[in-house]
Every structure is written in structure tokens, then in C-alpha cells.
Amino acid sequence: MSRHLFRLCIVAGLGASVTLVLVMLASQVSYAGIREPISALGRQDIQHSIKLSLFCATVAAGLALVFAVPSAYALARYKFPGKTIVDALLDIPIIISPIAIGMTLLLMFRTAPGSWVQENLIRFVFEVPGIILAQFIIALALQIRVLKAAFEEIDPRLEQVARYLGCGPWAAMRKVTLPLARPGLIAALVLGWGRAIGDYGATVTIAGSVKGKTDTMPISIVLNWSAVRIESAVALVMLLTAIAVLVLIVVRLAAGARTA
């Protein structure tokens, strides 16, 4: 009897969770239908948001991966003083609110070195590079976490043997470590990209919500919702949902390849 009750409670919990998500997804369609949101996707301002989001998230996630690989490798392989603190520091963007990240970046550009960068190198505040920077920070933390786990799974002895067989440290990385970490690299890139494309808080704080300029998809959802253009907001929500589903499938396939 107690075994059946236990099973019933577990299945009921799972069923409730799945139902909640499904109802949430279905309500997108039930509110605005399917035709109007799809036609809204053809509108110029919506297309601008989609293109801007795709561009910024791709650049941010790609750039973050360049920094995440050495950072994660160092955390996975090397012992150094203060490693725990460095590890925790790199996790901060995962824990704190994205708005706080945006706020911190905004404050950073109010300092003397930040102002110098703004005036002499690249303008970040209320500009597209600001979106990329915010998304970069958010993607980087996530990618380091995923890649650290991937590198920790690879036996360091494989790299050692590659060195004895004639590979320098770069060649050992290229021929052994990175191919073995490929599922982790894919997962990190896709998760980072997905997290970046869905970001609202950090992006809106540093880049603002300038229509036709810094309105990424999440920002555009808020703008359209405020302007009571529900079908446009729903269209973008549906698109973000589809992207999320795609990201999760790719990550699961990559995880499957890792455990196979």
C-alpha cells in the first residue's frame, strides 16, 4: 500500500510539473491564435529584433567560449592559491540577478578607465556592443561551469601520454583534450547562446530599450506588450520558446554523446 502511495505521489508531482509547462505553452497560442503571431514575425521591427538577438547572442557566446576554454581548463587541471575564490568569483553571474550585472557594467563605465574606453575605444552604454558585453558575461559564467565539468571528466594521463608521444602542450590540447571535450564544448556553446539570446535584465540595463537599435527579442516583447501589440509579443515568445526547445535538444544530444 505504502509502495503504491509513494509511486502515486512521485507520478503526480511529475504530472503536475509537465502539465504546468504545457498549459503555459498552450496559453501562448490560445490567447493570440497562431496566424496573427506568425504574420507579426514578418514585420520589420520584429525582424530587426530577431536579427539583432541572433547576431549579439552568436558573437557573445562565440567570444565567451574563447575565454571559457582556458578558464575552465585552468580550474579543472591546475592547483593554485585562491583557486576556490576564483572559482566562486566566476560563478557570480550565474547567481546574481541579470539586472545587477547590467547595473555593475553601467557603473564600471562610469569609472575613469571605463569612461576612457567609452570615449576612445568602443561605446558600450546604450549601444549594441553593450548588449554583446552583457550577454558575454552571462554566457561566460555558464560556459565555464559546463566546460570545467567536461575537462574534469578527461583523464589528464591522456594528455601526458600525448606529450610523451611527441605533442607539445598546444598539440596535445588540439588532438586529445578538445576532441574529447567536444560534447562539452557543444553544450557550453549552445547553452551560453541560449542564455544570451533570452537575457533581458542585463541587456536592458546597460543597452536600454531603444526601439530599432537595442531592442533584442526579450526587450521587444516588453515594448510590444506595453504598447498592447499582444500578437507581436506572443510571436516573439513563441520564437524564444522554439529556440529554447532546440537548445535543450542539442544539449541533451551532446550529453548523450558524452556518456555513450
Place this chain on the structure above:
Amino acid sequence: MITVSKLSVAYGDFQLRDVDLELREGGCLAVLGPSGAGKTLLLETVMGSRKPDSGTVHLNDKDISSLPPEHRNIAYIPQDLALFPHLSVRENIAFGLKARNLKQSIVSDIERIAKVLGIEHLLSRKDIRTLSGGEKQRVALARALVVNPRVLFLDEPLSALDVAASRELLHALRKMRRELNPTMFLVSHDLTEVCFLADEVAIMIDGRIAEKGPLQSVVSCPKSLASARFLNMRNVVAVADVAEFLPELAKSAPSGSTYLAVRPESITVSTNIDSESFIGTVADIVTLHSNALLMLALPRFTLEASIDLEQSSSLSLGQNVSIHLNGSKILWLQE
């Protein structure tokens, strides 16, 4: 060929101290010792993975102590073999040739080494995870030997295999040694493995070389107490304890020898007891398949004698017997 001089290296609390070793071209030097003795640390330092705190490693009279491992022209087979799981059998074997830009005769080199090691039939295998333990060992050996290394380093190469597969591979390794004559540096805790492969041996205990020399002399007649204990020699007794019963024997101990060891087969017992006899009491009789082990209790120590089955049947527990030690077979040990 390889000369290790006064090598010291620390790893955490553990320290390898003043290691001196020599390995001649075409020879096989085995560093034999218990787990935790520092064998792998020594191997990694000699191979160039770790920088020594002091001391040098010379290869053909050239100091290679600070040369990175990829420039030493060596090969290494670790305990877990470390075959590359993302590569096929052929790609694993070809790895070193490609890394060293020895691609001219890559196909024939792989096939030649595969033939020597009897793994030609495995070359088409894509997934190395489907190989048996013995097959993996041979592939790892092929990957190491195909680059024609100046020295092949082996770290407990058979530890992952069962007894039958291990014995089969030991014969394959001996055959490979006869045919290719590589210079080998082996670390192991297994005396059988060492006897099969090595011609020189160094016994390492607690980060120091306790004893070294030709295999037969070190294994059969160890000179240090630590070596004798590691080699599981029976009847290791302090000379001071023996002096009470056999004063003449104790006086004949060479200077510095504080312990002696007697093999069980070098002890004879008799039931004829006289006033001059060295007497012990039969504490136990263990019958083995072709002989018997007799445990002889003395006031300060116990001796283990190997006797024939016929004699063992005439003895009983608690019986006093006269013990005779064959003086010429006694090993004198220094602490």
C-alpha cells in the same frame, strides 16, 4: 644510456631522495617497490613530467633534466594504458608517428609493429573500448614502440590484467624484447613481472633506492633489511636475538650486518637432540602439495622450515626438535 644522478623531488609531503640509477642501451631496468614507494614519481621525473628539485637526468651523456617530454624521444605505457578513446586502433598506433612528423612510411610502420605484436587483425577496429584487456595492452605497446623511442617507460604494465592474460602478455613482451631490443625502464611492485622482463633491478622503499644491481643477485641475495622484507623473505631475524642460541654464528656476521635471513629450505630439523643442539618447538605443520612448512617456536622469534612430507608425518605439535641452519646459505642484512 640513461643516467640518473642524485635526483630529488618532492610531491606534497612525500620526497624522493638522492636517486642514482643507470640504464644501459638495450637493457631493461626495473624499479621494484611497494605501493607508495615513489616509483611513479621517479618515472614521471625521469620522463620529464616533473622538474627535479635537485639532481640530473642524462640521456647519452646529454643533460635532459629540463627538456620537455615531447623532445626526449621516449614512449610511455601507463598503468591504465591511456589509449585515446576518440581514435581507432590504427589512429592510436599512428598518433606518435604523426606527432613526430614521421609520416613517410606510416602504413608500413604500423603494419610491421602490428605483426610483431600479433595485432594485425585489430587494425581495422574503430572503437578501442571493444578490445579485451590483453588486446588493449598490445595496442598500447604498439603505439609506444612504433615511434622507435630511445627509451620505453612502463608503469606497472600488467596490473589491470588477470593472471592468465598477464602471463600471456609477459611472454609476448619477452618475444618483443628479443626481436626489437628496446631500452626499457620499468616500474612495478610485481616480482614475477620484473623477473620476466628486467636484467637490472633497483628496490625502492620510501622514496629511496634500498638496493640495486643485476636481477639475480638482488632478488636472490638482498643485502638490506628493507629489500629482504619487501621481497617477502622468510626467517628474517636480528643477529642479537640469534646470538643467545648460536653465538658462533652471530660472531661470524659481517661488519654492519644486524639481521640475517634464512630460506625455509636452508633449515633442517632433526629429532635427535643433544646438549649442543639449537632447539625449537613445533608450533604448526602446514602440509602443502609437495612439501610441508614447519613453524618452529623459539623464545624470541619463530622460524619457518620447509621439510618433505614424509618427515612432516613423523613430527607432532609441541615436539622439541634440533634445528640446523646451513651457514653458507645465510643472507646477512644491513638496516
